[in-house]
Amino acid sequence: MATEIKDIFFDALLHPTPGFALGKRLAELHPDRALVEGEVGQFDVRTFEYDGKCALAPRAELYAQHDTRWLPDHGIDRRARIGWWQVTWEATELELVVLAWPKQAGYGDHERFFLLGPSVEHCEAFVTAVSRWSHEVRGEILVFTDGCFRKSKRLHDSIAKASFDQLVLDGDLKQQIRDDFAHFLGARQAYDEAGVPWKRGALLVGPPGNGKTLCVKALINELAIPCLYVQSFAVREYSTPQSSIEKVFQRARTTTPCVLVLEDIDALLIDGTRSFFLNELDGFAANAGIITLATTNHPERLDPSIIDRPSRFDRKYHFALPSAAARTDYITARNSRLRANLQLTAAGCAQLAEVTGEFSFAYLQELFVSSMMRFMSARGATDMLTVALEQVELLRAQLASPPPPEAPIPPRYQRR
Numbered sequence: 261m262a263t264e265i266k267d268i269f270f271d272a273l274l275h276p277t278p279g280f281a282l283g284k285r286l287a288e289l290h291p292d293r294a295l296v297e298g299e300v301g302q303f304d305v306r307t308f309e310y311d312g313k314c315a316l317a318p319r320a321e322l323y324a325q326h327d328t329r330w331l332p333d334h335g336i337d338r339r340a341r342i343g344w345w346q347v348t349w350e351a352t353e354l355e356l357v358v359l360a361w362p363k364q365a366g367y368g369d370h371e372r373f374f375l376l377g378p379s380v381e382h383c384e385a386f387v388t389a390v391s392r393w394s395h396e397v398r399g400e401i402l403v404f405t406d407g408c409f410r411k412s413k414r415l416h417d418s419i420a421k422a423s424f425d426q427l428v429l430d431g432d433l434k435q436q437i438r439d440d441f442a443h444f445l446g447a448r449q450a451y452d453e454a455g456v457p458w459k460r461g462a463l464l465v466g467p468p469g470n471g472k473t474l475c476v477k478a479l480i481n482e483l484a485i486p487c488l489y490v491q492s493f494a495v496r497e498y499s500t501p502q503s504s505i506e507k508v509f510q511r512a513r514t515t516t517p518c519v520l521v522l523e524d525i526d527a528l529l530i531d532g533t534r535s536f537f538l539n540e541l542d543g544f545a546a547n548a549g550i551i552t553l554a555t556t557n558h559p560e561r562l563d564p565s566i567i568d569r570p571s572r573f574d575r576k577y578h579f580a581l582p583s584a585a586a587r588t589d590y591i592t593a594r595n596s597r598l599r600a601n602l603q604l605t606a607a608g609c610a611q612l613a614e615v616t617g618e619f620s621f622a623y624l625q626e627l628f629v630s631s632m633m634r635f636m637s638a639r640g641a642t643d644m645l646t647v648a649l650e651q652v653e654l655l656r657a658q659l660a661s662p663p664p665p666e667a668p669i670p671p672r673y674q675r676r
Contacts, residue, residue, distance in 0.1 A: 265289065266321065269342050269359065278361045279372045286357060286374055293355075293376045296383035300371035303387060304394040305347075305356060306340070313393060314349040314386075316356070332414060341369075349389070352382050397486035397515060404508050405491040407499045415489070422477035428590045428621065429471060430583050437462075437475065437577060441483060441551060445517060448549075461541070461552040461572055463525075465559045466579030469622025472555045475579070476521060479553070486518040493528055502536045509540040509547070516549030525554040526561040534563055542572050581620055588613040590621060594628050602632060608645040615652055618659060627651055 268285055275281035279297075287295050309316050318324050324343035331337045341360040346353070357374040377383040400411040401419065424434055444460045451458040464472040480487045488511060493504040512520050522528055529537055541552065552573070559567055566572060582590065591609045604612070616624060631648040638647065 265344075269323070272359060273361055278359060279370060282357070282359050282372075283374055286376065290376055294378065294380045294383055295374060295376055296380060296387065297372060297374045298387070300358070300360075300373055302391040302394045303373055305373075305390055306338075308390045308393050311393070313389070314347055317346040317348075319344045319346065341371075347386070349386055352377065352386070354383065354386060395514065397518075402486065402488045402511065402515070403491060404488065404504070404511075407495040407504050407507070409488070409507075409511060416487075419477045419480050419487075422474060422481050424475075424478045424482065427471050427474050427478055428582065428586055428593070429475075430580070430586045433577065434475075437479065438482065440575065441479060444551065445483065445485070457546070458548045459550050459552075460574060461554070462575045462577060463559075463567065463573040464553070464555040464577050464579060466557070467581065467620060468557045469620030470579040470581060471621055472579050473523065475577075476523070476553055476555065480519055480521070483519060483551070485551075486515045487521060488512055488515065488518060489521045489523070490528060493530070493533060501530060501533045505533060505537050505540055512550050513547060517551070518549065519551045519553060522552065522554040524556060525566075526556045526558050529566075534566070538565060538572065581618065582624075584613055584617070587616055587619070587624065590624055591616075594625070598628075598632070602635060602644055604645055604648070608648075611645070612648055612652070615649065619655070623655055623659070627655060630655070 272278045272282035325341045326338040355376040360371045375383045401415040493501040
């Protein structure tokens with residue numbers, strides 16, 4: 261048998277249709293076994309094995325080709341392009357063959373798997389188990405960019421550090437947001453009995469640096485349900501923004517309940533995609549169990565059909581510049597975490613709150629960082645309050661300066 265299969269991959273790749281050629285050859289070599297084949301896609305056997313769900317043993321007599329790359333979230337990642345493995349899964353012995361080859365037109369590769377087993381039922385049960393495991397989200401965030409989803413453990417771990425305790429907002433806004441979504445998740449039966457779709461949308465509006473992103477992170481962490489985060493609907497030449505929007509909502513519908521995050525939605529929706537997006541958001545397809553969280557620094561750039569239609573975004577939460585009371589709370593809290601020799605008096609905190617009326621929370625944070633660095637470099641030549649008041653003036657000058665011109669957009673991403 262070894263002599264019959266030693267060139268099986270080489271012969272298949274020389275054929276005009278490598279996938280067909282390899283499948284036909286495997287069926288000829290194993291007429292007594294069932295053969296099931298398909299596109300790799302969600303069929304991520306490597307992760308299934310890594311999580312202890314099956315055992316893979318490569319056939320030593322055959323050359324197995326892997327692409328090796330380093331991923332920030334995982335370290336070294338080895339993706340099989342060509343290989344043949346013996347599979348042990350729930351006391352069932354299977355054989356897995358993988359073949360990848362470049363597409364003749366367009367971007368990327370064809371990636372096909374071939375599964376040999378005692379019956380079609382055994383093979384399909386394994387495909388189902390692997391694909392379902394790959395589809396589920398466990399300790400990761402699904403990040404959508406360049407037309408596809410990638411799982412990010414690093415982003416998940418970053419979000420896990422966020423909490424509402426870190427967020428200072430005016431009045432009872434923070435509690436309103438927490439109550440709104442906690443009640444939603446526990447109210448499916450009430451929605452069904454009322455004949456109302458069990459979905460929720462919220463738009464977080466306001467100038468940058470006032471807590472929108474931290475609020476989203478804290479909410480994701482508190483709700484403890486899968487999160488899909490859209491970085492961009494833009495794609496390369498082989499796809500369209502419309503297909504990206506469709507992929508995002510299809511994935512969300514199969515991951516419910518979930519949070520779908522659309523940060524800076526005004527930048528995500530380029531010309532020609534608005535109607536398609538709205539159809540996916542509240543068209544004929546059911547979006548039960550999807551919480552859509554969108555943020556924008558520029559509500560004036562959003563079409564009225566998005567910002568003024570309750571069935572799309574039921575609530576709009578406004579994150580304005582902090583009031584004097586909110587600034588005092590923030591400054592007092594940050595001051596309490598400084599070393600004793602850096603801390604301001606209560607009167608000093610009140611004075612800083614009074615002179616920072618146009619500051620966002622982000623600027624207040626920078627005020628503390630820059631003041632601390634300046635104070636330490638002065639080596640006791642001045643006091644912390646004097647340093648902080650000087651930094652207020654420097655930061656106020658930054659606020660008054662015009663923003664830099666926007667960089668030109670590459671032709672392939674320009675709005676049409």
